[in-house]
């Protein structure tokens with residue numbers, strides 16, 4: 343089978359220590375919260391991983407598994423390997439992955455300072471450090487406690503080996519416990535575990551040694567490290583290279599090079615703006631100094647790119663995390679040269695779910711995390727109308743068609759995509775356009791009858807067995823005294839991507855993600871000045887952590903002025919009065935154009951008309967409740983899964 347592949351580098355066999363692998367594709371760790379509340383592996387979790395194994399990856403690195411309890415953990419529903427009683431479930435899990443054709447390493451992890459209070463326990467770390475991300479000061483570990491944790495890593499590795507895992511990956515990245523010892527930003531100790539580089543990496547090396555002493559000689563132990571923390575006083579590429587060299591000397595079989603700590607999380611779990619493989623320079627640099635394989639990670643979507651990266655020596659193996667979350671069949675599709683696959687849009691819906699302690703889901707693949715819920719073929723074929731071809735409508739139409747229904751999809755505009763077409767306009771958001779292309783192809787492949795430029799009216803409904811309404815929402819408007827003639831909405835601005843704004847002083851009202859992105863768009867289109875006025879004290883609060891960090895940085899770089907806790911009172915001539923509700927100050931700034939971005943209201947007119955006629959309708963997407971892409975796609979899927 344392998345010789346069929348176009349990607350000779352990606353599909354060349356690999357070796358990690360004594361372990362042979364069928365290709366260079368590694369499924370990267372993603373905490374799924376598919377474990378049970380008390381951290382046992384569940385059937386759902388096994389299904390999630392085995393689907394990716396069936397999809398052709400060579401190696402799976404599991405999500406982080408806690409080696410101690412409760413201190414190693416951040417939240418419930420995270421996998422535990424700290425006690426022998428978890429072993430039967432791990433063994434069954436590994437068996438399934440092997441049956442599905444992949445090898446699997448257990449990721450051994452201690453969260454350290456990266457968590458809030460959990461089970462009443464204060465987080466522990468090398469030093470008592472205030473963590474601005476959690477608002478908590480960690481407790482300094484004693485030397486006895488450090489030795490105890492070292493032994494716990496060893497014991498966890500022993501369990502992993504007995505359960506059949508093919509190796510372990512020691513998590514020494516992302517500011518978690520081991521990484522926090524390595525970094526001067528978080529390690530202020532002055533004993534044998536702090537100060538010099540040799541002392542700061544001692545904890546890591548002792549863990550590697552403990553893992554080795556509890557496992558077979560040929561059992562592969564790899565290590566995930568940060569190539570760069572991107573943090574003041576944190577680990578830099580020079581130090582991480584030295585660290586990798588020491589790990590190799592200690593007998594580690596491969597190094598997986600990630601980056602970023604919680605305060606620089608946009609470099610760890612990149613938002614949409616980052617380009618493909620942008621941080622592979624880190625693995626490439628480290629690789630020059632090592633003789634063992636080096637893994638590279640971050641924003642990898644295309645097999646062509648991945649194949650070239652390996653060919654150019656950027657890494658020996660490539661780790662794909664979110665791409666495999668959204669496209670489990672990525673490896674087998676790549677091997678077959680199939681160009682129709684989902685490309686992760688880095689929207690971090692998966693991460694946002696995790697932050698709310700919800701099980702993992704993917705915005706653009708509604709089956710991720712619920713692999714067994716593939717909708718069954720319908721008993722009776724129905725004629726279904728889906729109105730509106732945004733992400734919710736297309737998803738509903740495609741799933742209904744897959745189930746054997748006859749589906750007509752109506753769109754009043756000349757193209758499918760709905761809000762996605764606007765979301766893809768601001769700078770560096772073109773990954774969204776890739777998703778629109780994917781949906782277009784799905785419509786064709788699944789034989790959905792698409793009617794563009796077609797308004798669906800309530801009288802059309804009678805011809806169908808079911809009507810699903812995905813008619814979206816309309817932007818909320820606002821009237822500002824003195825600004826009637828110069829006020830528009832963010833949606834209208836984004837609808838005209840070619841428009842230029844040179845010489846214009848623009849004020850955007852509302853600093854949610856739409857307001858912030860529109861401000862960046864206006865700046866990129868030549869506006870003289872752009873200010874954003876937000877009534878809340880914080881901007882972009884609808885975004886996940888990494889996306890928020892990035893957009894704040896971009897607004898700063900673009901010199902967009904932010905007025906938080908403020909509202910625009912009135913406009914007089916060419917000036918707008920901005921009132922700060924906190925300090926009660928009134929400020930005047932130049933203003934030629936006002937762009938309102940204060941949210942949207944579900945469109946319900948058609949639903950009301952159908953309801954009046956006694957026709958049952960299903961509302962999905964923004965028409966049901968205004969949300970992000972993930973909510974739209976999932977509501978489309980759910981609406982027709984049993985229709």
Ligand SMILES: Cc1cc2nc3c(=O)[nH]c(=O)nc-3n(C[C@H](O)[C@H](O)[C@H](O)COP(=O)(O)O)c2cc1C
Nearest residue numbers: 370371372373405406611640641662663664692693
């Ligand atoms: C929801 C989520 C959970 C993650 N959990 C882990 C984890 O348990 N351990 C880890 O080392 N990295 C974790 N990561 C980081 C990924 O392994 C990966 O390094 C990162 O997402 C960048 O790669 P990608 O662009 O292929 O997703 C997680 C990422 C996401 C999105």
